[in-house]
Amino acid sequence: NAGVTQTPKFQVLKTGQSMTLQCAQDMNHEYMSWYRQDPGMGLRLIHYSVGAGITDQGEVPNGYNVSRSTTEDFPLRLLSAAPSQTSVYFCASSLTSYNEQFFGPGTRLTVL
Amino acid sequence: AQSVTQPDIHITVSEGASLELRCNYSYGATPYLFWYVQSPGQGLQLLLKYFSGDTLVQGIKGFEAEFKRSQSSFNLRKPSVHWSDAAEYFCAVGSGSYQLTFGKGTKLSVIP
Numbered sequence: 445n446a447g448v449t450q451t452p453k454f455q456v457l458k459t460g461q462s463m464t465l466q467c468a469q470d471m472n473h474e475y476m477s478w479y480r481q482d483p484g485m486g487l488r489l490i491h492y493s494v495g496a497g498i499t500d501q502g503e504v505p506n507g508y509n510v511s512r513s514t515t516e517d518f519p520l521r522l523l524s525a526a527p528s529q530t531s532v533y534f535c536a537s538s539l540t541s542y543n544e545q546f547f548g549p550g551t552r553l554t555v556l
Numbered sequence: 557a558q559s560v561t562q563p564d565i566h567i568t569v570s571e572g573a574s575l576e577l578r579c580n581y582s583y584g585a586t587p588y589l590f591w592y593v594q595s596p597g598q599g600l601q602l603l604l605k606y607f608s609g610d611t612l613v614q615g616i617k618g619f620e621a622e623f624k625r626s627q628s629s630f631n632l633r634k635p636s637v638h639w640s641d642a643a644e645y646f647c648a649v650g651s652g653s654y655q656l657t658f659g660k661g662t663k664l665s666v667i668p
Contacts, residue, residue, distance in 0.1 A: 486660040
């Protein structure tokens with residue numbers, strides 16, 4: 445069981461570039477989510493999904509896009525990167541709404 | 557809307573001393589409460605959780621937390637801190653709707 449995996453681990457982008465952060469889980473969890481972590485801000489929810497084909501916005505969704513075509517994968521797309529999107533991004537999954545969330549190792553993104 | 561406050565941004569304790577990290581939440585119904593720990597450069601690991609029942613919850617690594625409804629608190633404690641406990645600690649509240657709201661974290665430093 446690999447748990448929650450994220451790729452890449454590090455990424456540097458130029459302003460205006462697009463990219464996709466990958467997230468996969470092998471625990472057959474229905475719920476998956478993306479957070480960003482900034483110093484002194486804790487974790488803020490970007491987007492989440494309660495199952496394949498179902499996604500919704502979290503607290504800070506602007507500039508990000510998601511889709512959920514399979515139970516296992518939940519990619520996060522940056523449409524046109526901005527310096528304000530420099531952050532550490534975490535993907536998480538949960539079996540049910542009452543269970544703890546399992547986190548991936550994170551992707552550290554820098555936008556120049 | 558639910559919210560979490562961790563009043564202490566940074567705490568320093570001596571190895572072997574006791575520890576208490578504070579967490580206050582705001583939520584209208586019975587909350588689901590979690591404590592996570594994050595070591596530098598790592599993802600988040602669940603320490604313990606409270607859903608219902610006994611208000612004193614035992615977790616991993618010798619940690620415990622007590623749910624006090626009257627004070628809207630869920631403080632984390634450890635009787636004797638080890639140098640390896642140095643990390644950042646996050647309190648989170650859930651409502652059963654999959655979404656977790658995190659506090660901004662408390663960074664723990666341990667003096668040998």
